[in-house]
Amino acid sequence: MNDAEMDAVFQALAHAGRRRMLDLIRGMPGCNVNDVCKYFDSSRIAVMKHLRVLEEADLVISRKAGRSRQLYFNAVPIQLIYDRWTTEYSQFWASQVTDLKFQIEQPVNKRANRE
Amino acid sequence: MNDAEMDAVFQALAHAGRRRMLDLIRGMPGCNVNDVCKYFDSSRIAVMKHLRVLEEADLVISRKAGRSRQLYFNAVPIQLIYDRWTTEYSQFWASQVTDLKFQIEQPVNKRANRE
DNA sequence: CATTCATGTAACAAACAGGTTACCTATTTG
DNA sequence: CAAATAGGTAACCTGTTTGTTACATGAATG
Numbered sequence: 424m425n426d427a428e429m430d431a432v433f434q435a436l437a438h439a440g441r442r443r444m445l446d447l448i449r450g451m452p453g454c455n456v457n458d459v460c461k462y463f464d465s466s467r468i469a470v471m472k473h474l475r476v477l478e479e480a481d482l483v484i485s486r487k488a489g490r491s492r493q494l495y496f497n498a499v500p501i502q503l504i505y506d507r508w509t510t511e512y513s514q515f516w517a518s519q520v521t522d523l524k525f526q527i528e529q530p531v532n533k534r535a536n537r538e
Numbered sequence: 539m540n541d542a543e544m545d546a547v548f549q550a551l552a553h554a555g556r557r558r559m560l561d562l563i564r565g566m567p568g569c570n571v572n573d574v575c576k577y578f579d580s581s582r583i584a585v586m587k588h589l590r591v592l593e594e595a596d597l598v599i600s601r602k603a604g605r606s607r608q609l610y611f612n613a614v615p616i617q618l619i620y621d622r623w624t625t626e627y628s629q630f631w632a633s634q635v636t637d638l639k640f641q642i643e644q645p646v647n648k649r650a651n652r653e
Numbered sequence: 654c655a656t657t658c659a660t661g662t663a664a665c666a667a668a669c670a671g672g673t674t675a676c677c678t679a680t681t682t683g
Numbered sequence: 684c685a686a687a688t689a690g691g692t693a694a695c696c697t698g699t700t701t702g703t704t705a706c707a708t709g710a711a712t713g
């Protein structure tokens with residue numbers, strides 16, 4: 424997964440409404456745009472734009488079925504990010520490292536810094 | 539972690555340059571702004587703005603040391619997201635579910651859909 | 654103490670995000 | 684077929700992002 428694709432996935436996830444849409448679509452695979460719209464106050468067009476963002480990030484896959492569009496959640500991009508980050512940043516996910524104390528409690532104190 | 543905080547973390551990660559800055563800071567904890575700038579073509583101000591985004595997402599912590607600012611990577615937000623998503627979306631991370639075949643190869647076929 | 658160094662602020666510009674309304678297209682279905 | 688239904692496009696508006704240059708501040712240092 425290259426930078427642009429990763430950008431797209433994180434960007435897509437950087438919106439609570441879109442994350443909720445992912446929830447919904449995962450929970451009712453094959454649902455259509457209007458089904459999703461029922462759960463949101465904003466206009467259908469706004470929802471469609473969000474769905475497009477999710478689809479361009481490959482987090483949602485859709486297939487036309489008559490006049491309707493069936494929506495499916497796709498976990499692959501999230502898995503790819505997980506795989507990459509667990510190898511490249513393996514400490515990120517190791518719980519002892521995430522304890523803030525291990526991160527910052529002993530500052531580097533490069534030169535002077537007397538207080 | 540609430541929606542807004544999660545938004546901030548994903549938004550911060552949705553930029554290849556910022557992800558690279560995280561790499562750098564994780565690799566040289568306690569480095570300062572100029573150290574980071576050396577690795578980027580854009581202006582120092584641009585880098586500073588990115589660092590601010592990372593800091594507001596709590597992915598970077600900084601402490602003033604004289605005229606310099608020491609930067610530290612903080613994995614806590616990523617861990618929190620991981621924890622939440624592994625419980626809330628546990629299938630996301632289970633490898634067999636991420637195989638696209640399991641997701642979409644047998645469409646729902648709600649009503650007619652003859653081809 | 655004057656200068657350099659590291660950082661920070663202000664003001665601006667271009668591009669993008671996220672939303673709207675109005676209108677159009679295609680498919681069911683009575 | 685007429686009308687309702689599901690979806691899609693176009694144009695527009697507003698606020699945010701992402702970058703710039705110019706200037707200011709505060710700490711080290713010769």
